[in-house]
Amino acid sequence: MIGSHYPILQVVVPLVAAPLCSLLPKSKLPWLFATVISWLTFAISLALLVQVKNSGALIYELGDWPAPWGIQYYIDTIGAFVLVLVSLIASITLLASRELIEKEIAQEKHALFYTAFLLCYTGLLGIVATGDAFNVFVFLEISSISSYALIAMGENRKALTASYEYLIMGTIGATFILIGIGLLYMQTGTLNMLDLKQRIHEVDGFRSVHAAFAFFTVGICLKLALFPLHHWLPNAYAYAPSAVSIFLAATATKVALYLLYRVFYTIFGFEFSFDTLHLGYILLPLSIIAMVISSFTAIFQLGVKRLLAYSSLGQIGYMTLGIALETKAGLIASIIHLFNHAFIKGALFMCMACLLSRLHSTRITDLAGAAQHMPWTCAAFVTAGLALIGVPLTSGFISKWYLVLAILEKDWWWLAVIVLFTSLLSVVYIWRVIEQMYLREANSHSANIKEASPILLICTWLMVIMTIYFGIDNSYPVNMATHAAEALLK
Amino acid sequence: MIDYLINHYNYWVSILLMMAGLYIVIDHTNLIKKLIGLNIFQTSVFILFISMGKVDGGTAPILEQGYSSFSNPLPHVLILTAIVVSVATTAVGLALVVNINRCFQSIDEQEIEKIELEEE
Numbered sequence: 001m002i003g004s005h006y007p008i009l010q011v012v013v014p015l016v017a018a019p020l021c022s023l024l025p026k027s028k029l030p031w032l033f034a035t036v037i038s039w040l041t042f043a044i045s046l047a048l049l050v051q052v053k054n055s056g057a058l059i060y061e062l063g064d065w066p067a068p069w070g071i072q073y074y075i076d077t078i079g080a081f082v083l084v085l086v087s088l089i090a091s092i093t094l095l096a097s098r099e100l101i102e103k104e105i106a107q108e109k110h111a112l113f114y115t116a117f118l119l120c121y122t123g124l125l126g127i128v129a130t131g132d133a134f135n136v137f138v139f140l141e142i143s144s145i146s147s148y149a150l151i152a153m154g155e156n157r158k159a160l161t162a163s164y165e166y167l168i169m170g171t172i173g174a175t176f177i178l179i180g181i182g183l184l185y186m187q188t189g190t191l192n193m194l195d196l197k198q199r200i201h202e203v204d205g206f207r208s209v210h211a212a213f214a215f216f217t218v219g220i221c222l223k224l225a226l227f228p229l230h231h232w233l234p235n236a237y238a239y240a241p242s243a244v245s246i247f248l249a250a251t252a253t254k255v256a257l258y259l260l261y262r263v264f265y266t267i268f269g270f271e272f273s274f275d276t277l278h279l280g281y282i283l284l285p286l287s288i289i290a291m292v293i294s295s296f297t298a299i300f301q302l303g304v305k306r307l308l309a310y311s312s313l314g315q316i317g318y319m320t321l322g323i324a325l326e327t328k329a330g331l332i333a334s335i336i337h338l339f340n341h342a343f344i345k346g347a348l349f350m351c352m353a354c355l356l357s358r359l360h361s362t363r364i365t366d367l368a369g370a371a372q373h374m375p376w377t378c379a380a381f382v383t384a385g386l387a388l389i390g391v392p393l394t395s396g397f398i399s400k401w402y403l404v405l406a407i408l409e410k411d412w413w414w415l416a417v418i419v420l421f422t423s424l425l426s427v428v429y430i431w432r433v434i435e436q437m438y439l440r441e442a443n444s445h446s447a448n449i450k451e452a453s454p455i456l457l458i459c460t461w462l463m464v465i466m467t468i469y470f471g472i473d474n475s476y477p478v479n480m481a482t483h484a485a486e487a488l489l490k
Numbered sequence: 491m492i493d494y495l496i497n498h499y500n501y502w503v504s505i506l507l508m509m510a511g512l513y514i515v516i517d518h519t520n521l522i523k524k525l526i527g528l529n530i531f532q533t534s535v536f537i538l539f540i541s542m543g544k545v546d547g548g549t550a551p552i553l554e555q556g557y558s559s560f561s562n563p564l565p566h567v568l569i570l571t572a573i574v575v576s577v578a579t580t581a582v583g584l585a586l587v588v589n590i591n592r593c594f595q596s597i598d599e600q601e602i603e604k605i606e607l608e609e610e
Contacts, residue, residue, distance in 0.1 A: 137575075141578075149582060152589065158606060160590045160593060164586045167582065167583050171528055171579050172512075172528070172531070175535055182535070182538060182565070185542075185565070
């Protein structure tokens with residue numbers, strides 16, 4: 001019985017849990033509560049994935065109101081896939097976060113931190129689960145507003161200015177999406193995504209639909225941090241509390257990418273987006289610039305968290321590049337990289353959290369000789385770093401492999417060269433960190449530094465093992481991505 | 491031409507407000523003024539939505555004898571939600587500015603940037 005209500009439970013459970021969490025007393029309880037809730041929602045997302053696999057896309061009508069009048073939740077393969085990804089990463093992050101939060105955030109704010117975290121998590125799940133265009137805007141703002149608060153809790157005062165900048169850019173982006181929704185509603189009279197998909201073809205010659213398309217493109221690319229709209233991201237990731245960096249780096253831009261798939265493939269449809277309005281012409285150059293410039297910028301960063309943030313911008317370039325190829329193979333490569341990169345970046349930021357908990361700094365020069373005292377953390381960083389570069393036997397290789405295959409299918413060998421060249425750039429910036437960790441003498445005052453706590457290490461290695469596992473046995477993500485891409489292109 | 495301008499005046503108003511708001515966000519260095527600009531920008535979108543639902547000669551959508559034409563209430567309801575979102579954003583933004591002022595002793599973007607650069 002309850003199985004039929006999973007789509008709404010997925011979103012409502014953390015939403016209801018968030019305010020309850022703020023009422024809990026100052027103790028371990030808020031952490032325990034948030035962690036239990038996140039694992040519970042992870043279980044729900046797994047159940048949803050099984051349901052979608054067995055019986056196809058799920059449609060859930062809120063309060064039993066029929067479609068164009070009531071709000072509908074719509075979960076297909078890509079949706080279920082992203083839900084599992086987001087909830088798994090949130091669960092691992094929350095499990096690891098207790099120690100980090102105790103060090104980085106004042107005791108009286110703990111309950112509020114977990115409340116904001118759960119709200120942000122709710123927002124991200126909601127964007128994925130909903131089938132209603134206006135609902136997307138509401139969930140987008142729930143997740144954004146709580147993430148502004150989360151980022152502002154960072155120890156460094158620069159966290160405040162980073163958060164402020166994100167607030168300005170994020171609000172402009174969300175408002176652009178709102179304008180897009182409004183213009184579509186004006187022409188079609190519906191907000192339901194499946195309904196929009198049907199009706200948009202009757203009105204796709206109208207200027208207001210074209211304007212809506214433009215507003216959606218800019219708004220989503222702002223949230224996605226695609227070059228040149230990326231300026232808010234590096235500082236936000238670098239100065240946020242470690243747990244927040246891990247969670248946002250691994251999920252927030254991925255959900256924005258999901259929204260891009262949803263809007264341009266499901267609502268507008270492939271033909272309108274790519275053949276009539278040539279979205280690929282915009283995404284292709286921007287993705288290439290993002291890949292090259294962000295990777296170069298990453299090389300010159302002094303702080304490793306900022307370095308990883310710039311690397312994320314480059315990786316987003318790979319994902320949008322897959323879309324810009326305008327082929328099924330490209331879309332599959334994009335989805336696979338979305339999945340793999342979430343674990344790779346999650347693992348790398350998790351290593352940063354481990355290092356920060358012992359060395360109290362992630363400046364590149366302060367990591368000198370870290371491998372002597374923290375061998376497990378550094379080994380995890382090396383493995384995840386290799387995955388980021390795309391070395392065989394790691395999941396990063398699978399992503400690059402499918403991306404390059406998709407490019408060669410179009411005979412754009414020059415583009416394949418650029419992709420390989422940017423991979424070389426990532427060798428350079430990852431090597432800079434590894435060199436400090438392994439080849440430099442440790443600072444004299446770091447003699448009594450111990451390995452990070454077991455729970456942090458377990459969570460880090462959990463993500464690292466995922467990247468290795470999906471590098472060797474890639475059948476699961478590849479099948480999922482193929483299935484999802486077929487459904488999106490239909 | 492004049493007719494065209496007058497008949498679409500609701501769009502002109504919202505476009506004017508939208509551009510004014512965006513300009514303030516981009517041009518001003520005072521963090522509070524930026525937030526005010528952001529508010530004007532959002533408000534312009536609310537006006538766009540609300541004016542969209544108006545039907546000429548239409549009345550409130552309550553079934554009553556003698557009325558046959560109704561304005562669409564849905565955009566109004568949507569904007570009610572969007573106003574709440576905008577209030578929340580402004581509240582978080584102002585809270586951030588208060589904290590920025592406490593930590594940097596300034597709410598001017600360029601001065602803060604200077605302080606941040608000196609730190610590095």
